[in-house]
């Protein structure tokens with residue numbers, strides 16, 4: 001008898017998300033009409049979930065399971081490592097039914113909570129509006145909603161998913177400068193009253209279908225220091241902004257401020273400084289066109305690893321180009337000045353990158369001459385030198401057409417770690433790839449066995465040869481068909497764009513609130 005791999009129902013990103021409602025606290029800075037928001041809403045102290053919960057909530061233990069939404073996936077407690085062990089303990093690859101050994105994600109929701117605290121510490125003036133497209137997982141959205149973030153939605157479906165959580169439409173920015181008319185009508189009907197634009201045709205559309213909407217002009221910035229550039233498609237060059245604003249004035253539309261996006265995966269903090277400068281220029285163009293701008297949206301592009309260094313540049317750039325003297329703070333009206341400056345950002349990747357890991361099963365292998373004779377791409381030969389040719393080709397059950405679409409669309413390199421070796425669990429999360437103890441390390445009997453690394457390539461499960469996850473990696477000899485690999489940092493731009501090409505299922509998610517104190521806080525936030 002085989003036991004089922006996962007007891008979570010399939011999650012499909014096209015689902016509008018579960019329709020549950022959480023209680024908004026009365027101190028919710030976003031509750032109420034958009035215009036009445038306190039200008040510097042969101043001091044760290046207003047986060048309701050820290051000390052308070054630590055006093056009243058019982059600690060978690062590893063056997064806790066919560067079900068915030070009946071009929072939806074359960075959420076476990078304990079570390080990712082523990083979840084991986086538990087899931088694998090329930091899978092017998094030699095006996096299981098079809099799909100029983102499918103690849104699966106483990107999501108540690110406490111990571112998202114910690115990322116939020118980190119954000120509040122480094123950029124307390126900047127209210128995060130999570131970019132839903134990055135990972136629209138229903139529990140991710142629910143946790144963010146409970147923590148009080150806003151949401152950047154780019155389509156009707158994303159707006160609906162967020163509204164279904166009971167989030168006020170005032171916490172949504174429809175941050176797509178090129179919207180379908182029917183989506184604009186839907187936004188109007190649901191009181192989503194803030195959107196971006198970067199062209200004249202969009203202004204006519206807004207005039208026709210949502211004339212009361214507050215508009216934000218998205219300007220073009222330098223995105224050359226980013227993994228994914230967006231400027232080819234979006235953003236008005238500064239010299240076109242006066243004409244756009246003039247047209248908006250002529251149409252009697254309400255432009256309230258400026259947005260930009262430095263590109264996703266931005267690795268140069270100076271791009272933010274430069275963009276804030278340009279935004280200031282656009283603010284002055286707004287004044288010249290007769291508008292009173294009071295809204296700055298610094299977009300996305302924040303990374304997990306470089307966040308503090310970006311914040312160290314962005315925060316002071318905002319202070320420099322948008323000095324308090326120019327924007328009355330504290331809600332006081334100053335004649336001729338905007339009544340306080342509201343600043344938001346649209347982080348996507350930053351929040352979810354580290355929260356998800358993906359475990360894959362090695363379903364097949366070609367070894368030795370069989371593998372060496374396989375034509376290797378010129379790229380491998382050129383970059384790695386012909387000497388280091390893959391000696392083994394591993395085929396795993398998730399690939400470029402599914403969760404690893406990030407290799408193509410998000411331009412990332414993924415790093416496999418070994419979960420099981422010869423069917424024994426060997427993973428050590430704290431050790432870099434391959435994630436197991438090195439030869440000669442001081443360890444027990446199993447670990448003293450010398451792991452010699454072997455050049456290999458890693459392929460996905462579809463019948464297309466483009467489906468190559470790594471053309472050259474190094475994994476220990478002794479990996480067998482049936483063994484498991486794990487990829488960390490798989491939360492951003494992965495599941496959301498996965499297809500079911502070749503009749504393969506999407507990888508499902510096993511959720512945990514993590515262990516320890518953060519886990520207890522996250523549990524209570526989800527149960528609110």
Ligand SMILES: *Cc1c(COP(=O)(O)O)cnc(C)c1O
Nearest residue numbers: 131264265300301346347348349
């Ligand atoms: C994709 C996107 C984001 C999120 O970008 P990250 O790099 O994931 O932070 C934010 N805003 C807009 C308009 C986007 O298109």
